Amino acid sequence: MTRKTYKIAAIGGDGIGVEVVDACLVVLDVLADRDGGFALNVTNFDWSTDRYKRTGEFMPADGADQLRSFDAILFGAVGAPDVPDHLTLWGLRLAICQPLDQYANVRPTRVLPGIQSPLRHVNAGELDWVIVRENSEGEYAGQGGRSHPGLPLEVATDVSIFTRAGIERIMRFAFKLAQSRPRKLLTVVTKSNAQRHGMVLWDQIAAEVAQDFTDVTWDKMLVDAMTVRMTMKPASLDTIVATNLHADILSDLAAALSGSIGVAPTANLNPERDTPSMFEPIHGSAFDITGKGVANPVATFWTAAMMLEHLGETPAAERLMQAVEAVTADPALHTPDLGGNATTRMVTDAVVESLRGRN
Ligand code: ATP
Numbered sequence: 133m134t135r136k137t138y139k140i141a142a143i144g145g146d147g148i149g150v151e152v153v154d155a156c157l158v159v160l161d162v163l164a165d166r167d168g169g170f171a172l173n174v175t176n177f178d179w180s181t182d183r184y185k186r187t188g189e190f191m192p193a194d195g196a197d198q199l200r201s202f203d204a205i206l207f208g209a210v211g212a213p214d215v216p217d218h219l220t221l222w223g224l225r226l227a228i229c230q231p232l233d234q235y236a237n238v239r240p241t242r243v244l245p246g247i248q249s250p251l252r253h254v255n256a257g258e259l260d261w262v263i264v265r266e267n268s269e270g271e272y273a274g275q276g277g278r279s280h281p282g283l284p285l286e287v288a289t290d291v292s293i294f295t296r297a298g299i300e301r302i303m304r305f306a307f308k309l310a311q312s313r314p315r316k317l318l319t320v321v322t323k324s325n326a327q328r329h330g331m332v333l334w335d336q337i338a339a340e341v342a343q344d345f346t347d348v349t350w351d352k353m354l355v356d357a358m359t360v361r362m363t364m365k366p367a368s369l370d371t372i373v374a375t376n377l378h379a380d381i382l383s384d385l386a387a388a389l390s391g392s393i394g395v396a397p398t399a400n401l402n403p404e405r406d407t408p409s410m411f412e413p414i415h416g417s418a419f420d421i422t423g424k425g426v427a428n429p430v431a432t433f434w435t436a437a438m439m440l441e442h443l444g445e446t447p448a449a450e451r452l453m454q455a456v457e458a459v460t461a462d463p464a465l466h467t468p469d470l471g472g473n474a475t476t477r478m479v480t481d482a483v484v485e486s487l488r489g490r491n
């Protein structure tokens with residue numbers, strides 16, 4: 133059997149981002165070794181807020197281009213308490229996602245074994261959603277501006293951009309994903325009662341695209357009502373598609389409902405595979421726990437499983453998730469965000485042991 137080698141760019145970033153990516157690389161090494169079917173050629177990049185403080189740039193001007201030759205990007209988190217969040221977001225994350233056209237942000241949510249959802253009526257295995265977030269335009273298009281600084285007539289505008297092409301491609305992606313899942317259910321989220329241009333176009337295009345997916349059952353929800361449905365009737369949902377802003381908010385709620393933001397993964401996909409996709413935990417750099425060795429690495433492990441799946445290494449992805457679930461099932465291996473006393477190292481070692489124990 134030929135041993136495939138994948139080129140992986142690892143960008144730990146800031147705070148616990150570095151800690152969880154380091155832990156993840158340990159696990160990936162063992163997995164590749166164990167599996168034998170593939171190898172990973174990892175290049176580490178120091179792109180971060182630290183680099184910005186030293187050089188004035190989060191990454192080199194041609195950073196996104198440097199990433200083009202990789203098969204996938206593993207990303208930690210970016211941000212530091214003393215640098216404004218909008219600088220870090222636009223300086224690194226979006227500076228990668230946008231040029232590489234990673235327009236589909238996919239965020240699975242599931243209550244893993246051994247983890248307690250804050251929703252008392254939800255058990256492990258239930259609450260099985262995938263949120264698809266439009267990742268290239270909408271409210272985060274970066275359009276708008278400020279004028280008359282400091283004067284009473286100071287104005288600031290944030291202009292949302294919705295294009296037919298942008299909506300259609302994310303809608304098609306979401307319907308296809310819904311179709312591939314057992315329940316074939318899709319909920320299209322908007323705020324089309326109040327936002328009467330872009331959001332109405334979303335509803336319209338959803339209905340158009342639905343014609344090509346007659347086996348998918350779909351419905352529409354307003355984003356405010358959606359938060360209620362997610363908490364009160366979680367089992368009624370499966371695949372969800374929403375705009376950049378709405379899905380950003382809903383997926384934080386989803387992460388919390390699955391037990392902790394420390395277990396929630398995400399993939400920034402270029403579904404056509406013209407450019408590499410980027411895989412990261414949902415959580416940020418979390419400076420309150422940085423350096424304490426207690427960051428939960430589970431989100432990043434799950435993220436790595438999504439990466440392997442995307443690379444076509446499905447058996448390895450499944451093996452990794454089995455190992456992760458075997459570990460979450462044991463409360464002695466829960467980090468403090470899950471109410472336990474375990475460390476990043478303990479969780480990582482346990483996943484490695486579980487992987488080694490298999491076969
Ligand atoms: P950002 O500004 O990028 O969102 P942040 O520092 O605000 O980053 P969040 O990801 O929003 O961090 O997380 C909020 C809090 O949740 C953190 O301050 C931390 O206490 C906790 N947290 C986040 N991720 C983890 C993790 N992997 N393990 C344990 N606790 C976490």
Ligand code: MG
Pocket residue numbers: 416
């Ligand atoms: Mg935060």
